[in-house]
Amino acid sequence: MRIAVDAMGGDFAPNAVVAGAYQAAREDKTSILLVGDGPTLEKQLAKQGELQSSIEIVHAEQVVGMDESPITPLRKKKQSSIRICGELVKEGRAQAMVSAGNTGAALIVAKTVIGSIKGVDRPALATVFPSPRGGTVVLDVGANIDSKPEHLRQFAVMGHFYAQEILGTASPRVGLMSIGEEESKGSDLTKAVFAEMKATGFNFVGIVEGRDVFRGSVDVIVCDGFVGNVLLKSAESLAGLMSGMMKDELSKTWRTRLGYSLARPAFERFRRRVDYREYGAAPLLGVEAGCFIGHGRSNPRAIRNSIRRAVEFCAADLHNKIRDRVAELHAQEERLLEARLAEEAPAT
Amino acid sequence: MRIAVDAMGGDFAPNAVVAGAYQAAREDKTSILLVGDGPTLEKQLAKQGELQSSIEIVHAEQVVGMDESPITPLRKKKQSSIRICGELVKEGRAQAMVSAGNTGAALIVAKTVIGSIKGVDRPALATVFPSPRGGTVVLDVGANIDSKPEHLRQFAVMGHFYAQEILGTASPRVGLMSIGEEESKGSDLTKAVFAEMKATGFNFVGIVEGRDVFRGSVDVIVCDGFVGNVLLKSAESLAGLMSGMMKDELSKTWRTRLGYSLARPAFERFRRRVDYREYGAAPLLGVEAGCFIGHGRSNPRAIRNSIRRAVEFCAADLHNKIRDRVAELHAQEERLLEARLAEEAPAT
Numbered sequence: 001m002r003i004a005v006d007a008m009g010g011d012f013a014p015n016a017v018v019a020g021a022y023q024a025a026r027e028d029k030t031s032i033l034l035v036g037d038g039p040t041l042e043k044q045l046a047k048q049g050e051l052q053s054s055i056e057i058v059h060a061e062q063v064v065g066m067d068e069s070p071i072t073p074l075r076k077k078k079q080s081s082i083r084i085c086g087e088l089v090k091e092g093r094a095q096a097m098v099s100a101g102n103t104g105a106a107l108i109v110a111k112t113v114i115g116s117i118k119g120v121d122r123p124a125l126a127t128v129f130p131s132p133r134g135g136t137v138v139l140d141v142g143a144n145i146d147s148k149p150e151h152l153r154q155f156a157v158m159g160h161f162y163a164q165e166i167l168g169t170a171s172p173r174v175g176l177m178s179i180g181e182e183e184s185k186g187s188d189l190t191k192a193v194f195a196e197m198k199a200t201g202f203n204f205v206g207i208v209e210g211r212d213v214f215r216g217s218v219d220v221i222v223c224d225g226f227v228g229n230v231l232l233k234s235a236e237s238l239a240g241l242m243s244g245m246m247k248d249e250l251s252k253t254w255r256t257r258l259g260y261s262l263a264r265p266a267f268e269r270f271r272r273r274v275d276y277r278e279y280g281a282a283p284l285l286g287v288e289a290g291c292f293i294g295h296g297r298s299n300p301r302a303i304r305n306s307i308r309r310a311v312e313f314c315a316a317d318l319h320n321k322i323r324d325r326v327a328e329l330h331a332q333e334e335r336l337l338e339a340r341l342a343e344e345a346p347a348t
Numbered sequence: 349m350r351i352a353v354d355a356m357g358g359d360f361a362p363n364a365v366v367a368g369a370y371q372a373a374r375e376d377k378t379s380i381l382l383v384g385d386g387p388t389l390e391k392q393l394a395k396q397g398e399l400q401s402s403i404e405i406v407h408a409e410q411v412v413g414m415d416e417s418p419i420t421p422l423r424k425k426k427q428s429s430i431r432i433c434g435e436l437v438k439e440g441r442a443q444a445m446v447s448a449g450n451t452g453a454a455l456i457v458a459k460t461v462i463g464s465i466k467g468v469d470r471p472a473l474a475t476v477f478p479s480p481r482g483g484t485v486v487l488d489v490g491a492n493i494d495s496k497p498e499h500l501r502q503f504a505v506m507g508h509f510y511a512q513e514i515l516g517t518a519s520p521r522v523g524l525m526s527i528g529e530e531e532s533k534g535s536d537l538t539k540a541v542f543a544e545m546k547a548t549g550f551n552f553v554g555i556v557e558g559r560d561v562f563r564g565s566v567d568v569i570v571c572d573g574f575v576g577n578v579l580l581k582s583a584e585s586l587a588g589l590m591s592g593m594m595k596d597e598l599s600k601t602w603r604t605r606l607g608y609s610l611a612r613p614a615f616e617r618f619r620r621r622v623d624y625r626e627y628g629a630a631p632l633l634g635v636e637a638g639c640f641i642g643h644g645r646s647n648p649r650a651i652r653n654s655i656r657r658a659v660e661f662c663a664a665d666l667h668n669k670i671r672d673r674v675a676e677l678h679a680q681e682e683r684l685l686e687a688r689l690a691e692e693a694p695a696t
Contacts (some may be wrong), residue, residue: 210581233558263607267596
């Protein structure tokens, strides 16, 4: 198994990416294709220590900047590292790609170069939020906006399998994000999708609310990417604000400063529990291979953890499971439709 | 100035509400109409201490439960405390109402009994989120779903004036919630509303993202109530989770427990800074008086702070300011429309 890593993507690329990939190769024995400017990457790799035979550099002439248009790798920069990652996966030279670069560009490369799973109209980004019981998978967190009911149903299928894998729960509880707990409340979208969610055959628990994200009351939450993206980015910023306020208060008197220095190990553990870098990148579910999109501010640890997530994803054969189940659902729908048409046909 | 308080609304009603109202009357010298079951309220008030002449009990036969349909006060329970609060405001016996009861019922009473400001199609719930610079007003947080562009523009007008008042900023920076910072990204709704937002004549800073809620980069954020509600409820639950995790880590060893006990004053200050009960209730902006809707779990402090917010709201004459500016905007639109029609008219 081999992972293609976009060495040029992210705010701290290539240094942080090379360092993270090196750790994955040396400590986790992962085979890596490191994609980017050859001479630069060779120099950076040499700095990391003893050369690892499991890392191979694949040269890419171009880089898509964080602020460039998402379609750049399709038009202007066909030799960009992010696009070449996609091509390595398409050709089967790698089983998954990891990029902490331009999110929009990574999404487009995944959808057009790697391709969507048959039956999945819109791949979705999934994130695991912390909860008292381990975590809650939320999707979509930003790959799609103005989703249709059928898209949300597909998100439920993909979320189900991802949660099985990442949370280790046999029958993940799937909820539909809305406001108020009654089916009759909610937006036009959630009302339209409610009945369809039941038809997925999964453990659909009904409507959930924003409060359920961090409570452990459900394993998977399905929502449109606009809502999921606001949720993701606001949660990150609230966690940052709270840590800052706490530091601020702790530094005010000698007594609280002393208390802080004694309690420091607890703070360190706490920080790791809420740090997105520990979780690694978010998978784009619904494409024909693994595609992990990391936070722009990924440090070496985040990159290494993202590579681990990609390895687990491939080992679990997640995209094949999703493909089979989506095909089943489509077949089921067709049978229902045929049965209905047969019933409605005039007696001859 | 007099505030009508729904003594029967909220998870801890009437005890918590009576206690909070009593504090407001005794310490802030606020005149209060306490609405609910007369004999019960008399007993509860007597327990609080010396009778306050500024509290008057208004008897209400019925109570709308937290789980009852929002239209209950219009149909089945016309003598409910929440409806009578609305009527007291409508008749001018009180200038604002405060309820921590059934949110849907309070919204309906406000809109139908008190009535919307002329020109405001949809009143909106506004919440102040903490930020490093004091706070960010976000609206709507749940009164409306599937909002239209013109509604979001009205939210901007209302948010502008509320932020002026509550944050004390002369020219609040208003942002439109979306994903990605470019105008071309975003949902059908945000794209449609972008141009209209500029026309409000306020300090419109453009698109903002979830991360801006807790960063102090903007003073007012406008969004549909579905998104705002998910944001509000998830933030509350994340804050709870983080506090719980922190406690959990701090209790693990004797060293961190000792550190915690020394640092306790800092934790107490921190808790007050992130506790929604300190902020009090959320105003429903766009109705013809003050209407504050509190958290179901309001304790006496939350009730007292909600009453304070209501008093400030009335003193600042906010609903009149909103009415005037909305009327101005409508007039401006009409002039533009007339000018356009005149231009397009065939030369005669």
